[in-house]
Amino acid sequence: MRYIPNTDADCRAMLQAIGVRSVEELFADVPPAVRLKRPLKVPPAMAESDVARHLRALAAKNADADRYAMFLGAGCYNHFSPAIVNHLVLRGEFLTPYTPYQPEVSQGTLQALFEYQTLVCLLTGMEVSNASMYEGASATAEAVLMAHRVTGRTEIVMARAVHPDYRTVARTYASQLGVSFREVPFTEAGVTDFAQVRKALNERVACLVVQSPNFFGGVEDLAPLAEAAHAVGALLVVAVAEPIALGILKPPGECRADIVTAEGQGLGTGLNFGGPALGFFATRDKFIRHMPGRLVGETVDREGRTGYVLTLATREQHIRREKATSNICTSESLIGLMATIYMVTMGPTGLRDVALLNLRKAAYAKERLAKVRGVGLRFSGPTFNEFVLRTRKKPGEVLTSLLKRQIIGGLDLGRFYPELKDCLLVCVTEQNSRDEIDALAKALGGGR
Numbered sequence: 001m002r003y004i005p006n007t008d009a010d011c012r013a014m015l016q017a018i019g020v021r022s023v024e025e026l027f028a029d030v031p032p033a034v035r036l037k038r039p040l041k042v043p044p045a046m047a048e049s050d051v052a053r054h055l056r057a058l059a060a061k062n063a064d065a066d067r068y069a070m071f072l073g074a075g076c077y078n079h080f081s082p083a084i085v086n087h088l089v090l091r092g093e094f095l096t097p098y099t100p101y102q103p104e105v106s107q108g109t110l111q112a113l114f115e116y117q118t119l120v121c122l123l124t125g126m127e128v129s130n131a132s133m134y135e136g137a138s139a140t141a142e143a144v145l146m147a148h149r150v151t152g153r154t155e156i157v158m159a160r161a162v163h164p165d166y167r168t169v170a171r172t173y174a175s176q177l178g179v180s181f182r183e184v185p186f187t188e189a190g191v192t193d194f195a196q197v198r199k200a201l202n203e204r205v206a207c208l209v210v211q212s213p214n215f216f217g218g219v220e221d222l223a224p225l226a227e228a229a230h231a232v233g234a235l236l237v238v239a240v241a242e243p244i245a246l247g248i249l250k251p252p253g254e255c256r257a258d259i260v261t262a263e264g265q266g267l268g269t270g271l272n273f274g275g276p277a278l279g280f281f282a283t284r285d286k287f288i289r290h291m292p293g294r295l296v297g298e299t300v301d302r303e304g305r306t307g308y309v310l311t312l313a314t315r316e317q318h319i320r321r322e323k324a325t326s327n328i329c330t331s332e333s334l335i336g337l338m339a340t341i342y343m344v345t346m347g348p349t350g351l352r353d354v355a356l357l358n359l360r361k362a363a364y365a366k367e368r369l370a371k372v373r374g375v376g377l378r379f380s381g382p383t384f385n386e387f388v389l390r391t392r393k394k395p396g397e398v399l400t401s402l403l404k405r406q407i408i409g410g411l412d413l414g415r416f417y418p419e420l421k422d423c424l425l426v427c428v429t430e431q432n433s434r435d436e437i438d439a440l441a442k443a444l445g446g447g448r
Helices: 008-018 048-059 083-089 107-124 136-151 164-174 194-200 222-231 243-247 285-290 333-370 395-404 434-444
Strands: 155-159 180-184 205-211 235-240 259-263 279-283 295-300 306-312 375-377 386-391 423-427
Touching (some): 083 333, 107 243, 107 279, 107 306, 107 333, 136 155, 136 164, 136 205, 136 235, 136 279, 164 180, 205 222, 222 235, 235 243, 243 259, 243 333, 333 375, 333 386, 333 423, 333 434, 395 423, 395 434
Parallel strands (some): 155 205, 205 235, 235 259
Antiparallel strands (some): 259 279, 386 423
């Protein structure tokens, strides 16, 4: 808890410095009719030690992944972050700079972002990456807008197995552009219905948007989806909400994806009660000038020394509005640095090992939970570290019961999919032990 002194003398000095005599005069422009006419209903002042004790008691009420068995994923994943990530990212040189507008004093930050871009390209199999975006949902929405710019077309085909929040954000971004959306259903295997995709694609479609692993954890076959999209001149956008999966899955770029977006939260950032997050955005070289955000490039100075600069930044801050590719005016540089440190620390072998741990533990959980009375697997297709369970009891009641046993049991899918109102989305990562999985199975079966 920071100590921020603010004495009466300090207040008088600040008011004098700005030329007003009182706090009331400072807020004179606020109409009296909307001002609070009574003191705030706050308790009396407390001693510092009492405040610290009170805050610890409030924090203890949070159901965090350290005290609860966590089986909730759905776009935010409980992965282990090595100590080196925070050790490096909390250095003042990285933590305190705002943004690298002045390359001559920002070489460390710019080099880290250049390395981040390189790693994103290696992970996704793409040719160029920007220096990060807000999170996976807005990155996917920006991909839709970019496909609209590249093709000049006004129809978007989006798989219904794409994260519901990603679909909602994309619709919101495109709502003023005359762009229409058509969603294609999923099959009993829990993947996008390819036959329906082919029916939906035509010469008016700008892009096909799919997610793999999808919202249900299903692994999509991207190559035929790319072929179908390209056959009508559309782009294939692949969203990845769980980046650890790329440790063992074939990169989307090798499956001929045109734009790859991803949520980078799982790469060393932690859960953080839902934020902050990190958006990946990678594409082909031929589309580089349509790419939103900023791009860090490598160059040499007049003495031949390597240097780093913001090469492309076609945002409203840097270019005339009609030429801007995005109104995104910042990036998640610090979180991007965390992902960079994580990926470099793990390396290809480490990332593959973590992905295999996720895959194997989830497979054990699927097999174990499928044997529980009153529970069954909803989809038949292959999954990564998430899968869908159908429950005889109402999912909300199941989750409430599990929470009493200090188990965060998953996501009630009825919130997003009415046809799956009897289903739970369950996630298993390397953080879940066999004992936790067995305890979940026992609890679902009514055991104590």
